[in-house]
Amino acid sequence: MEMDGRSSSVRAGIETDSVPLRQGRSKIIYQFTQQNLPACKPVLSPPWVISTFFVVGVIFFPIGLLSLHASQNVVEIVYRYDVECVPVLYRSNKLAYIKNNLIPKNCSKSLKIPKHMKAPIYIYYQLDNYYQNHRRYVKSRSDQQLLHGLKHHDISSCAPEDFKHGLPVVPCGLIAWSLFNDTYSFFRGIDEVKVNRKNIAWKSDRDHKFGKQVYPFNFQNGTLSGGAHLDPNIPLSDQEDLIVWMRTSALPTFRKLYGRIEEDLDADDIITVKLLNNYNTYSFSGSKKLVLSTSSWLGGHNNFLGMAYISIGASFIFVAFVFMLIHVKNPRPNGDTTNLSCNWKPMSG
Structure with missing residues (x-):
């Protein structure tokens, strides 16, 4: 009889533990479907966007020049x-x-x-x-x-x-x-x-x-x-x-x-x-x-990779200058005080 009592209490404990677990999973699924999970959402302010385009362009352009120079140095008959x-x-x-x-x-x-x-x-x-x-x-x-x-x-x-x-x-x-x-x-x-x-x-x-x-x-x-x-x-x-x-x-x-x-x-x-x-x-x-x-450090003769890097880098730099001119002509009225918005909400049971 004592063993039956112990087993029943154990089963009851497992059932009571599983109920909050199922409720927690349901809450996570509900938050996911409602797009309400904890997340960090960057606010793309004009200086942030302009700087990103400019940095990527400055990195890609010299890489493209180096790749194109390496390809041009390959002698092919x-x-x-x-x-x-x-x-x-x-x-x-x-x-x-x-x-x-x-x-x-x-x-x-x-x-x-x-x-x-x-x-x-x-x-x-x-x-x-x-x-x-x-x-x-x-x-x-x-x-x-x-x-x-x-x-x-x-x-x-x-x-x-x-x-x-x-x-x-x-x-x-x-x-x-x-x-x-x-x-x-x-x-x-x-x-x-x-x-x-x-x-x-x-x-x-x-x-x-x-x-x-x-x-x-x-x-x-x-x-x-x-x-x-x-x-x-x-x-x-x-x-x-x-x-x-x-x-x-x-x-x-x-x-x-x-x-x-x-x-x-x-x-x-x-x-x-x-x-x-x-x-x-x-x-x-x-x-x-x-x-x-x-051959070169990049392999055989192939201008495509260098031209692709140069094209992407030049495009990003051009877009950065266009965005900068637009921002100077029409500045953002509310200013740029926040670059990152985090929504960390503690999950209640």
Whole structure:
């Protein structure tokens, strides 16, 4: 009987405690719906608004100038070669040229260095009108197979490049099948300029997304070859061209890193580029460009960020001066005594 009395008293205590708790929650919800919760509401007086616009403009404008100066200091050479490297007889039918394996695809071009280019000089290939973000193209891959190889059997997502001659394809899918296969070599006079092809892919991709014991198998073994072949004796984690290519682009115009030149190029140097024009962009009216670029603390050549900062900073300063003139001509009649209004009301039970 004593235990029953104690338990009933405990239950009664819990119930009496829960009633104020429910009432407190209801009061908070009521205050929230009535927009009557404790809050600080700034009163935007003219001096406060003018000062804010002016300070933001003064901060943004020099940042924009620095960003634009860094972008302008980047030296960039862009050379489109997909038309010039087609023999004159095939200029009217480029598709027949690229599909004919009996026609040599060698091409040579001399580039003049406009300004001193400080190492490292990054080499990119740029493709235009190439939609790597197409839904079927993006889905045609198997991340588990790239990591585990033939141990992973479910490669249905890789169709139509999943099986050839009854055997699985490693790496499977349309993305790997269409691997870019143009090559470039550079010469200054008779001396070859060395190109470092290592560490062009993200380290996280090399270490965690491509298997160190996974080797190409049955790759490009169909009737139609899509792009580059892979060395079956090199694991996927070391096939950095493939790793770079497998990180698909979101836009139809994109650049991918090919390598780095780790020696300076002087102004007015003549660099001879010998390339193999293998990749078929003619079937979809695409274009191919070779890009040589230095870098700055902000990255490559991109004026947008600097122009955006300058535009916003100039706009804020202009608006601050307009507000100041309006305030001088028509001052606030009641003055500006309060900048912050706090409404901290103690909650009663």
